[in-house]
Amino acid sequence: MAETGLIQSRYRLIELIGRGGMGEVWRALDESLGRQVAVKRLKPVGPQHDRTFTRVLRERFRREARVAASLQHRGVTVVHDFGEDEGVPYLVMELLDGQNLSQLLEENEQHPLPVEHVVDIAEQVADALGYTHRQGIVHRDLKPANIMRLTDGTVKICDFGIARLGHDIGMSSRLTTTGLAMGTPHYMSPEQISGKEVDHRSDLYSLGCVLYEIATGAPPFDQEDAWAVLVGHRDTPPEPLRTHRAELPGFFDRVVLDLLAKAPDERPADAGDLRRRIVLGRTGEQPALGPGPLARPATGLPPAPRAKALPAWTRSMTAGRPATGSTPPPAGRPDPAAGLTGQWTAATATAPRTGSSVPAGPPAPDLLATLEGRHGAGIDLGRLGRWAEAAEVHREVAAERLRLLGPDHPDTLATRYEVAYTLGRLGRWAEALEIYQDVARARAAVLGADHPDTFVARYEAGISLGRLGRDTEALEVYRSLVEDRTRTAGEADPETLRARHGLGVSLGRLGRWEEALAEAREVCALREHTLGPDHPDTVISRREVAAGLGWLGRWREALVAYRQVAEARTRTLGPGHPQTLAAREDEAHCLERLAQA
Structure with missing residues (x-):
């Protein structure tokens, strides 16, 4: 079809008025009704586009036609017609002045x-x-x-x-x-x-x-x-x-x-x-804000996001719940797995440190059980996204545990960790960082510098530094954590690779994309070797590789990596899964960039 030709013997293209990476819009004449219209059509698909990508792109175009055609409102663009001409989908809309x-x-x-x-x-x-x-x-x-x-x-x-x-x-x-x-x-x-x-x-x-x-x-x-x-x-x-x-x-x-x-x-x-x-x-009036969606919660904490996860391309940086490791506690120190019973409680009850708030006798078991239940309730509130309430619960439990068990008891530190976690979810990263750093220091002293819980607190401190834009400091935290994780668990341990992932993201945020790409490639190779090519962590690393290539403008290589991600998602999740479709959209973005180059 010539660029100013006739579509379906009815719509004559007159003037190109808009163009994007994969589509274009023409001013056209509807010769059947004698009115001017806008014709939006996909650019002809070349041999470099595989069938799956073409299917996703066409479905996206058809979706626009179906959705827009179902709407009849003066504030929504009117769709008149939809079809294909010589294999190229087109959409006929009102011409807007x-x-x-x-x-x-x-x-x-x-x-x-x-x-x-x-x-x-x-x-x-x-x-x-x-x-x-x-x-x-x-x-x-x-x-x-x-x-x-x-x-x-x-x-x-x-x-x-x-x-x-x-x-x-x-x-x-x-x-x-x-x-x-x-x-x-x-x-x-x-x-x-x-x-x-x-x-x-x-x-x-x-x-x-x-x-x-x-x-x-x-x-x-x-x-x-x-x-x-x-x-x-x-x-x-x-x-x-x-x-x-x-x-x-x-x-x-x-x-x-x-x-x-x-x-x-x-x-x-x-x-x-x-x-x-x-x-x-x-008109100069304002509605009253009674109970309902517009009202603000009456808490001591400011309203804040309830589910602030990282973007998908850095999702694996999130530690989630504290990890439970298998490294035994240092000799002479109580096993934190014992919780509120046994050696630790007896030791702290009989020999409190100078200046400690630990009482001379062991706390009542029913009170400890109540605090354990409230600790769990705080975690459940967080799972529901009710972070302000969760923060209040954890603060109260932390204060009680500190009074009853002392500042260095593993359960006190576990609750303080939860306080920091909720503060992060509420966007109060400076406060969260201070607590994470304090918990990391205390755990290093009580449990040992190489204990997994110590590592977890250090990891979260790195995340907090990143949220505060202190990327150089975050980089150093991740670098030291990688060294310690590698020394204690090996270079292929999942937590070592998680720390390396954080290291690579920090490099990228500092604009050091060549180094970030090299780090992502090494992590991806190790994850593929130890976990398999279709493991979610491996696929996440492959997406990091693709993202790094994109930031460096190497779109053809990025396209290959994104296609590998899409193929893995198709095998493990199915072709219609949202994550699979998102991976196909990544392919579309790469192709748009290549078309614009």
Whole structure:
């Protein structure tokens, strides 16, 4: 078909008006009805694309057609037709006379849009989102380029290419290794980044990012490094909009900051609720915040994310629950596995240290059992994502255990570790780091420098340093931990390789990508040898290799690695599993990069 030819003897292509890595949009004439339309079509697929990739790409295109065609709202782009012409899928849409928000910002030299336009855009998008969410559809890629403002002031949402129906794969999607293929980093919700379940409130967070940008001239987390952007979404409270632009109305500042809450249930309940708040704000009123999704929990700790996992491409850095090792305690020290009984309790009860708060007699067994139960309850609260409550429980248990057992008892240290863990989940990394370091020092003195629990506390201290942007210090922590793990357990031990993984990620965050890639390749080879090519840890390392190659611009090599990941996922999880589809999306991103090169 000629570039300005006729599609299906009906749609005559007139002018190319947009082009991406894998698709293009044309202004066209519908000769049957005599009206101008927009035709979006995939670029012809070359022989370098395998059948699986082609299937995923076509399905993504068909999904956009199905989703958009099911929506009938003035705030959503109208789809007229869908089909294939000479094997190339195409989508026929209404031709919009206007510019997307990204173009408006660029035309305005990245200065923010007029306040009245910003508030009007917010209200119209909230109205359109309310409609799409009621139809059970989540967009998942809201960004300025996907929101059009027409010349008559109408605002429309476009591009449902990665939207999901509410019942589709449980609304769960894993972030791709690069963080680009299943969404755009500057506008992704924390739960989308961490691979948790995604629902309509993820779109609300993305809308908050968009509104922040058009209101201030820059998105809330405006770094060039994708890692820094993702960490910002997950860990950093955004600055109030009015610190950048004082003339913004106070109600709008509050609305956007609520949209940018880390935890989904701390955002507005839905888009309808959001629109009501905007309408009331424009008239000078504000809704009362009673019990419900907009209310803040009455705790001594600030509201914070409830499930702040790492991005998928660094997921194996997360230690999770403290590891239980097999290394025996040093001679002369009690076995921590004995818990609150036996040698340790007897020893501390009869010979307390000077200045210690340990009582002269052994604690009552029922009180110790109660504390053990409360410790478990704190862990259960964390598993439910109720981190503020978990933090309070662990603090109280730690205080009681310190009073009854002393500051160096293994159970006191275990609870203090949990306090640090919950603080990390709440984004209070400086406090978490201080406790992890203190616990690591105490465990080294009580259990021994080479005890697995000591290593675990050191590992978490490294993670905290990374979250605080102290990557050089984190690198040194991981480097020393690798040496000690290798000496005590061997270079192929899973925990040694976990520490090496952290070392490699730190190298990457410092921009030392050649070294990071070399580290990832060595870890991948060792994991493949000891665990097998399809083990999850091996596949994670292979994704790290691919990510490093991508950062170095070696997209052809990255494509090979991503395909290996996709093949492994297909074998172990099946072709339709979300992680498999995410790996195929990684392939698509590489091919887009190669097409743009």
